[in-house]
Amino acid sequence: MAADQDLITDVTDVEPVEIPGRWDFAFTYFAGNAASRFFAEIRENRRVMGTRCPKCRRLLVPARSFCDACFERTTEWVPVSNEGTLETFTIITAAFPGLPEPPVVLAYVTLDGADTALVNVVTGVDCSDIDAAAARLFEQPRVRLSFVAEPQGRMTDFSFVLAD
Amino acid sequence: MTDLFIEGVALDASWRDRDRSLTDLIFDAVRAAIDDSGQPLEGIDSVVLAAHDLVDGRSLSSMVTAPAAAAYLRDEIRYGDDGAGAFAAAMTRLEAGHNRRTIVAGWGRASEHDVDAVSHGLFDPFFGRPVGLDELAVSALRAQAWIQRHGTAGRDAAWRRRRERAARNPRAVTQSGVQQSAPYPLRPEELPVWADFAVAVVMSTEPAGVKVAGMGQSSDPYHLGDRDLVGMPALVDAAGKALADAGAALSDVEVVELDALTGFDEALAVEALGLAEPGSAFGYLAEHDSVNPSGGCAAGYCAPAMGLARIVEATLQLRGTAGPVQQDAPRRALATGSSTIGSQTQTAIVLEAA
Numbered sequence: 001m002a003a004d005q006d007l008i009t010d011v012t013d014v015e016p017v018e019i020p021g022r023w024d025f026a027f028t029y030f031a032g033n034a035a036s037r038f039f040a041e042i043r044e045n046r047r048v049m050g051t052r053c054p055k056c057r058r059l060l061v062p063a064r065s066f067c068d069a070c071f072e073r074t075t076e077w078v079p080v081s082n083e084g085t086l087e088t089f090t091i092i093t094a095a096f097p098g099l100p101e102p103p104v105v106l107a108y109v110t111l112d113g114a115d116t117a118l119v120n121v122v123t124g125v126d127c128s129d130i131d132a133a134a135a136r137l138f139e140q141p142r143v144r145l146s147f148v149a150e151p152q153g154r155m156t157d158f159s160f161v162l163a164d
Numbered sequence: 165m166t167d168l169f170i171e172g173v174a175l176d177a178s179w180r181d182r183d184r185s186l187t188d189l190i191f192d193a194v195r196a197a198i199d200d201s202g203q204p205l206e207g208i209d210s211v212v213l214a215a216h217d218l219v220d221g222r223s224l225s226s227m228v229t230a231p232a233a234a235a236y237l238r239d240e241i242r243y244g245d246d247g248a249g250a251f252a253a254a255m256t257r258l259e260a261g262h263n264r265r266t267i268v269a270g271w272g273r274a275s276e277h278d279v280d281a282v283s284h285g286l287f288d289p290f291f292g293r294p295v296g297l298d299e300l301a302v303s304a305l306r307a308q309a310w311i312q313r314h315g316t317a318g319r320d321a322a323w324r325r326r327r328e329r330a331a332r333n334p335r336a337v338t339q340s341g342v343q344q345s346a347p348y349p350l351r352p353e354e355l356p357v358w359a360d361f362a363v364a365v366v367m368s369t370e371p372a373g374v375k376v377a378g379m380g381q382s383s384d385p386y387h388l389g390d391r392d393l394v395g396m397p398a399l400v401d402a403a404g405k406a407l408a409d410a411g412a413a414l415s416d417v418e419v420v421e422l423d424a425l426t427g428f429d430e431a432l433a434v435e436a437l438g439l440a441e442p443g444s445a446f447g448y449l450a451e452h453d454s455v456n457p458s459g460g461c462a463a464g465y466c467a468p469a470m471g472l473a474r475i476v477e478a479t480l481q482l483r484g485t486a487g488p489v490q491q492d493a494p495r496r497a498l499a500t501g502s503s504t505i506g507s508q509t510q511t512a513i514v515l516e517a518a
């Protein structure tokens with residue numbers, strides 16, 4: 001039996017415990033046949049493919065196995081043009097581990113023939129003056145695909161560059 | 165109270181099917197459940213999902229996955245717990261008149277993540293994780309607590325019969341894709357058969373073949389040392405509430421589909437529910453196919469899809485379409501689903517042939 005003077009009634013006079021934590025879990029993501037074919041076409045043929053929904057008839061880019069709007073499996077595979085129109089953009093100014101040094105231009109581009117836009121990096125834009133770069137992109141310029149020397153079958157295999 | 169019915173079900177179990185992405189698995193199951201319901205997509209107004217970011221490896225993963233469950237332009241919520249809980253949440257929304265016809269979908273893909281790392285990561289950073297707790301360790305503690313009282317006689321016969329049922333179930337995955345070391349006193353044959361699951365149900369207020377007769381939910385304390393590991397009070401409470409809701413007694417239930425991580429957890433649940441006398445669960449399981457006729461966790465396991473999988477198996481039993489594991493024309497079934505962390509939360513659902 002503890003003596004009265006041993007009873008603890010105040011817990012505020014302690015050093016609060018902090019335990020460092022880190023969430024680090026390994027995953028293997030299976031892309032499935034549709035995305036695998038999409039990436040293989042980029043790697044082998046340097047072209048972007050879409051799939052057509054049999055119900056709404058939209059050509060969905062990037063290619064996928066089903067149209068989530070109609071909830072139907074897609075049926076046809078169709079290549080789209082390597083050129084398109086920049087619809088909207090942002091200029092990223094914050095650095096993130098593992099990604100290119102900012103500033104980085106990200107754009108929403110509808111490649112000719114596609115019914116949906118593809119988001120990727122725009123390279124080759126002089127961003128030394130952000131406002132001047134934005135003024136150029138505000139014109140919604142034509143862009144084309146530019147592939148890396150040795151494509152790996154990933155989204156990072158290509159970027160958009162201004163067509164003219 | 166509004167009567168609710170199950171119109172369509174689908175259960176897609178596989179292992180490391182590299183032809184399909186996670187969203188492909190979800191689409192296939194939900195599409196199959198809608199087709200099974202015979203209802204047009206347009207008549208479905210809502211989606212309730214059961215998924216875990218940590219299991220999916222996709223944060224806020226319903227942005228990626230919900231459209232694969234037909235959420236586009238529909239009322240969608242995600243329940244970050246077991247699929248039977250999502251089913252219960254869908255029930256309340258239908259009963260409230262907020263929705264008329266709902267898809268409930270749950271999934272878990274064990275082949276994409278490290279099941280041991282995720283299991284360990286579920287525990288709190290102060291008392292659980294530092295000492296190395298994981299889900300199998302909890303099951304082993306529970307099993308040993310039972311063995312202290314009752315011994316292990318009849319254990320082999322119970323598992324043999326369970327494996328035989330799983331082997332007959334055409335929807336089962338019977339070979340675990342993950343090799344785990346069994347913590348004492350568990351044995352390899354009692355461990356979960358890890359698999360990839362996408363499960364879907366279409367539920368509505370329109371009369372259909374299977375009626376949702378009752379629902380109950382309950383929860384245990386967090387600290388394992390505070391829990392009655394053998395008595396499973398949250399399961400007992402949830403099942404009692406569901407049976408009362410249905411106006412039925414346990415003796416009126418002809419098929420039970422129990423969610424349990426390991427075979428031992430299944431045996432303890434059988435006793436906790438009162439299906440078998442304390443210490444007699446192995447004998448009971450060796451003689452009865454009416455508890456987990458599907459094979460339970462021997463037919464494939466991955467949280468948080470399991471409670472919904474149990475509901476689908478129970479529905480097939482009541483419809484008489486369970487295939488080689490079909491029981492003799494059951495009229496009432498009890499299905500349960502439990503959360504992670506040693507089945508801390510429990511949901512029980514009573515279904516009836518309408």
Ligand SMILES: [Zn+2]
Nearest residue numbers: 053056067070
């Ligand atoms: Zn469409």
